[in-house]
Amino acid sequence: xxxxxxxxxxxxxxxxxxxxxxxxxxxxxxxxxxxxxxxxxxxxxxxxxxxxxxxxxxxxxxxxxxxxxxxxxxxxxxxxxxxxxxxxxxxxxxxxxxxxxxxxxxxxxxxxxxxxxxxxxxxxxxxxxxxxxxxxxxxxxxxxxxxxxxxxxxxxxxxxxxxxxxxxxxxxxxxxxxxxxxxxxxxxx
Numbered sequence: 723x724x725x726x727x728x729x730x731x732x733x734x735x736x737x738x739x740x741x742x743x744x745x746x747x748x749x750x751x752x753x754x755x756x757x758x759x760x761x762x763x764x765x766x767x768x769x770x771x772x773x774x775x776x777x778x779x780x781x782x783x784x785x786x787x788x789x790x791x792x793x794x795x796x797x798x799x800x801x802x803x804x805x806x807x808x809x810x811x812x813x814x815x816x817x818x819x820x821x822x823x824x825x826x827x828x829x830x831x832x833x834x835x836x837x838x839x840x841x842x843x844x845x846x847x848x849x850x851x852x853x854x855x856x857x858x859x860x861x862x863x864x865x866x867x868x869x870x871x872x873x874x875x876x877x878x879x880x881x882x883x884x885x886x887x888x889x890x891x892x893x894x895x896x897x898x899x900x901x902x903x904x905x906x907x908x909x910x911x
Contacts, residue, residue, distance in 0.1 A: 741894035
C-alpha cells in the first residue's frame with residue numbers, strides 16, 4: 723500500500739472539480755434563467771398587488787406637471803433676465819431634496835421580485851439537483867482526503883460516482899499512472 727501525497731490529493735481534487743464543473747455551470751445557468759423568467763412573469767402581478775401601478779401613475783402625472791412648471795419657470799426667468807439684462811443669473815432650478823420618480827418605483831418592484839424569486843428558486847428542481855451535486859462533490863473530496871492510499875482514494879471516488887452519479891463518471895478521468903508514489907529515502911548509517 724503506497725502512501726498518498728499532497729500532490730496526489732490535489733490532483734484527484736482537481737479532477738473531481740473538473741468532473742463536476744460543467745454540470746454545476748449548466749445548473750447555475752438554468753437557475754439564473756428560471757429566476758429571470760420568474761421575475762419577468764411575476765413582475766406585473768407583484769406591481770399590481772403592491773399597489774405600485776397606482777403610485778407610478780400618480781408620480782408620472784406629477785412629473786409631467788413638474789416638467790411643465792419647470793418650463794414655465796425657465797421661460798419666465800429668461801424673459802425676466804433678458805428684460806433686465808441679467809442673463810448671467812439664469813440657472814437650472816431644480817429641487818435639492820431627493821425626489822421619487824417612476825424609475826425608482828420600477829427598481830423597487832424589480833428588487834422585490836428578485837428577493838421573492840430567490841425564495842421561489844430554492845424550491846425548484848434545478849436548485850435541488852445543484853445542492854445534491856454539491857453534496858456528492860463534497861463526499862468525493864472527503865474520500866480523497868481521508869484515504870492514505872492513492873489507488874484506494876481513486877477507487878472510493880469512482881465507486882461513489884458509479885452509484886450516485888454515473889453521468890459524472892464520464893467527465894472524471896484522472897490518470898493515476900502519472901502520479902508517482904513517494905520515494906522512500908534511504909537512511910544513512
